[in-house]
Amino acid sequence: MIQLLLDHFLFVNNINDFGQTIEKGGMKVKKLVIRMVTIILLLGCAYATSPVQIKAFSSQNVARGAFGDDVIELQSRLQYIGYYTGTIDGTFGYGTYWALRNFQEKYGLPVDGIAGLKTRKKLVDASQYDEKFVKDNLNKGNKFTYYGSKPLASQVGKGAGKTENVQLPAKYSDQDLKLMANAVYGEARGEPYEGQVAVAAVILNRIEHPDFPDTVGGVIFQPLAFTAVADGQIWLTPNERAKEAVLDAINGWDPSENAIYYFNPITATSKWIWSRPQIKKIGLHIFAN
Amino acid sequence: MKKIIFVLVYSIATLSIFSYGKTAENEQLSIALSGQYANKMTDASKKLEELDTAVKKTLLFNEADGSSKARDDIWRLSSDIKNSVSSLPLDPSFSTSWMNYLGRLGNYAKEADRAADNVEYHRVMELASKNLRSMADEWQVATAGMVSGNLSIDGWKKRLDVADSGHDWTGMGTSVKQYAESDFPLTASESDSMKKKDLKNMADPAVTREEAIAEFKKLFPHLSNETIGVEMSQPGSPYPFYHIRFAEAESVGYIDITEKGGHVLSFLTERPFGKESLPFEDLKKKAETFLKDAGYKDLVYEEARENNTAWHMVYVRVEPEYGAKVFSDVIHLKIAKDNAGIVGLDASEYIRKEKTARQPITKKDWKTFFHSGVEIVKEEYAYVENDRLEQRLAHYLTVTINENGQIGTYAVIVDTETSEVIKTEKLQ
Known part of the structure; x- marks a missing residue:
């Protein structure tokens, strides 16, 4: 290709600079055209015989429980052709599952609710995906849909802001x-990861315990319960580590071993807290019952 | 000199105005907060009176039907008072006992529909009524200063400090706790925490510190070269366990292993994760191989959730008699997306192993049981705890229904013997 361009350049220069040999130039044009046609044909053959590739999705199967960009695309494409009517949120739950099964049934695919290669290819052929439109609206936290039958601009409304980019068990x-x-960041940002998960677990243990309020907000904002609420540190912006710690606690980990209290023995002023049966120490915190 | 004096006077004047403004603002906030607290306290006092009346009303009837409205009131009022108490700065021992008592009272009244023994209901509620009366009196005395406006927020907080207290909060907390224990049976949540403590009754032989470390090395050989600390749990722990901390390359974490039997309670490690993402099928296979090798052989896959760096997976024990899933005996796994490494394991529920009993399975006609639009898409057996805290064999049904054009999916759990619906849960 470089050689061809070079030839063409020399040919033009020959005409412009010296005004010589038009016949020689005509031959070169012919050769050039022949070479280009040959290359295009070769490229065309290579493309036609290459293995099937989908210019969308990643290479992985997408199934219930999955989360992320592939699911966003799957939901968008299913909605574009009217199979999915729920929120496009990147979380593969039952709503997406039934929509995908309906699509598979209608298009003569094996009905398993898993977006494998064949299903993804069929879906790409049957729908369109405006990634920019979808991602922009998700990032802005807008309320939107992505039906192919309506103008996109008419499907966007103001939402409550960007949601957390995580998948939680149903009750949270x-x-x-x-x-x-x-709360975890305000109370335990200097603590080891285990200590942060344990603080989150204490909040959850309190929700389950009859002596405490039964909501996350109720437990955290119970007067005199958490220092971070009293001194305002609860309103610091938490980092990813604190969020991950909460996610682990919500998913069943409890390094506190069922504690409902914790305190820093260096700073604790209440005599009562020392009367609680102690379970274990993590970092600077003692966890107790 | 004049300039310096001018600057000084100007600065002092500015500071004074600023301080005055701040003090006034703080005072306003303090007054507003005092008002809110006083309001909550009077509200709780008033509702305590109403609650006492509602309890007494239910004692007029022999049949549960007659007292239905009053029992609803008990449940609502106890919940309202609980909300008020939870939003007040109170002595922690008193506030926790108080909330516990109110919760038990409300639940007892709510569940009285099913109670066949009306004599027992009368006995319990007569006792509760007597105790409520004395608690209402104590509450009025304790909160009088705040309600009458004689106490500031600071003054109130000083009263909570046992050393300066003019009121015996601890005594009040102890009385309420005694009332709760004498008046009402255990609540479901308390039963849960009792169950956790049941681990201390495990009959397995105790393992040594070295054996606990050996178990850790066997399960996680790639993480256990650098153990940085092994501690025994504190004496207040209901069940003794070894707390092992480790740091290997970039991984830092812990594992808790019971002293009795050397069972893993939980394990979690933190490390930087790569951006690669292995297919879910590979991760699941790896998880299942790990569980099998670790000796957890009676588990089946239940569900999984993907997040940025890892999948959280849930496996549930299957009992052999009916092939039923025992939902109280689960194992949680956290598996890294970048290299399929096990970065978390929680088996604290699994090792408690619920006792399950044989149970008759009566014939059901699901067509008449469910509304016509409901479709059963999956039917399994499961052992699930009902609200009387019994493990019951149940039909675990996954059903769907059309909800305004969308398909709603629910888990409906029905007792195999009595057909009681133990639980209905919307599945996401």
Whole structure:
């Protein structure tokens, strides 16, 4: 190709600079055209015989429990052709599962609710995906849909802001995660990871315990319960580590071993807290019952 | 000199105005907060009176139907008072006992529909009514200063400090705790925490510190070269365990292993994660091989959730008699997406192993049981705890229904013997 361009350049220069040998130039044009046609044909053959590739999705199967960009694309494409009517949120739950099964049934694919290669290819052929539109609206936290039958501009409304980029067990909300991450960061940001998960677990243990309020907000904002609430550190912006710690606690980890209290023995002033049966020490915190 | 004096006077004047403004603002906030607390306290006092009346009303009837409305009131009022108490700065021992008592009272009244023994209901509620009366009196005395406006927030907080207290909060907390224990049976949550403590009754032989470390090395050979600390749990722990901390390359974490039997309670490690993402099928295979090698052989896959760096997976024990899943005996696994490494394991629920009993399975006609639009898409057996804290064999049904054009999916759990619906849960 470089050689061809070079030849063409020399040919033009020959005409412009010296005004010589038009016949020689005509031959060169012919050769050039022949070479280009040959290359295009070769490239075309190579493309036609190459293995099937989908210019969308990653190479992995997408199934229930999955989360992320592939699921966003799957939900968008299913919605584009009217199979998915739920929120495009990147979380592969039952809503996406039934929509995908319906699509598979309608298009004569094996009905398993898993977006494998064949299903993804069929879906790409049957739908369109405006990634920029979808991602922009997700990032802005807008309320939007992505039906192919309506103008996109008419499908966008103002939402409540960007949601947390995580997948939680059904009984917890994004707001619970945010609030707990704030509490963990405010209370234990200097502690080892285990200590941060343990603080989150104490909040959850309190929700389950009859002596405490039964909501995340109720437990965290119970007067005199957490120092970070009293001194305002709860409103510091939590880092990813604090969020991950909360996520692990919400998913069943409890390094505190069922504690409902913890305190820093260096700074604790209440005599009562020392009367609680102690379970274990993590970092600077003693966890107790 | 004049300039210096001018600057000084100007600075002092500015500071004074600023301080005055701040003090006034703080005072306003303090007054507003005092008002809110006083309001919550009077509200709780008033509702305590109403609660006492509602309890007494239920004692008028022999049949549960007659007292239905009053029992609803008990449940609502106890919940309202609990909310008020939880939002007040109170002595922690008193506040926790108080909330516990109110929770038990509300639940007892709510569940009285099913109680066949009305004599027992009368006995319990007569006792509760007597105790409520004395608690209402004590509450009025304790909160009088705040309600009448004679106490500031600071003054109130000083009263909570046992050393300066003009009121015996600890005594009040102890009385309420005694009332709770004498008046009402255990609540479900308390039963949960009792169950956790049941680990101390495990009959397995005790393992030594070295044996616990050996177990850790066997399960996680690539992480256990650098153990940085092994501690025994504190004496207040309901069950003794070894707390092992480790740091290997970039991984830092812990594992807790019971002293009795050397069972893993939980394990978690933190490390930087790569951006690669292995297919879910590979991760699941790796997880299942790990569980099998670790000796957890009676588990089946239940669900998984993907997040940025890892998948959280849930496996549940299957009992052999009916092939039923025992939902109280689960294992949680956290598996890294970048290299399929096990970065978390929690088996604290699994090692408690619920006792399950044989149970008759009566014939059900699901067509008449469910509304016509409901479709059963999956039917399994499971052992699930009902609200009387019994493990019951149940039909674990996954059903769907059309909800305004969208398919709603639910888990409906039905007792195999009595057909009681133990639980209905919307699946996401």
